[in-house]
Amino acid sequence: MELGVSIATVAYRWMASLFATPSFVGSLLTAGVTVAGFYYANRQIRNASLQIEQAAERHNEEMTWRRSEFVRKLLSDMANDEKVSLIYRVLDWRDGPALIPKDLQIFFEEDKSGNHHSSKILNIEWSVFVESISVIKNDGWTDPIPYTYRTCFDSFLSFIQQTVTDLRSAKIDEIMYADLTFYCHRIINPLNNLRKPDEIASEKFKDYIVEYYNDETYNYILRCSKYYQGVFIDNDVSLDRASAVISDDMESAPSFESK
Incomplete structure (x- = not known):
């Protein structure tokens, strides 16, 4: 102790x-x-x-919002453009009435042939439309209707080419242009007025786009068509044929990433 x-x-x-x-x-x-x-x-x-x-998340959210707003405005501009709207109607309906863009109505007003009953409305003729989209202009290309088709198709393609520029410069996902993919699908897999696949039209569209625009623009249209095919159901064109067309063209067209 x-x-x-x-x-x-x-x-x-x-x-x-x-x-x-x-x-x-x-x-x-x-x-x-x-x-x-x-x-x-x-x-x-x-x-x-x-x-x-947190700052990075806010930045990413803001950039996503800015990109979506940019895309929304471009698609809205396309929908409100009279020339693009005409092409939308032609590719979708393939016949029936369509409004003539205001700045092209003068060609119908001044036409003395008597072939046109209205300077504001034309009746869509699929065969005339396809023939007007030729790399080499045919003899009647200055007629008001072929000239209107060709001019409006150029406006449509100019918007498409702009989206390609957006994708490359602003890193915008092409899926954001989903509303546009249906009409791109109609370029790759067009239907005639009988709702049948029109391979002649498909080749004409391809030749025209590659000649007057570029491979990158056509390749983007292919990608949009493939996206539409994979996400939506198109009852007018068989999935097998659409896959075959896209597969064949993708082999010959340069990849988007290579540009």
Whole structure:
């Protein structure tokens, strides 16, 4: 018992003398400050990292919104463009009445042939439309109707080419142009007025686009057509034929990434 008390007494005195030493107390205080400093610094780093992540998320959200607004405006401009609207109607309906764009009505008003009963409405004729989209202009291309078809088709393709530029420069996903894919599908897999596949029209469209625009524009139309084929159901064209057409053309057309 006395031995235990002695040991405790000695230990107590040793601890007391140790704490009475200024250098030891300073070491303890320094260690405490160092631990607290590390804790504070680590907490600040974590807070800064969280702020950076949040800022990156906000930036990505803002960029996504900006891109979607850009795409929405372009698609809206296309839908409101009278020339593009005519091509939409031709590719979709293939016959029936269509409004003549206002700035082209003068050609119908000035025409003295008597072949046109209205300067504001034309009756879509699929065969005439296809014939007007030729690389080499035929003799009657200056007639108001072929001239209107050709002019409007150029307006449509100009918008398409703009989307290709957007994809390359602004890193916009082509899927964002989903509303446009139906009409691209009709370029690759056109139907005639009997709702039958028109391979002659498909070849004419391809030759015209490659000749007067470029392979990249045609390749983009192929991609949009493939997207439409994969996401939507098109009862007018068999899936097997659409796949075959796209597969054949994709082998000859340069890839989008290579441009």
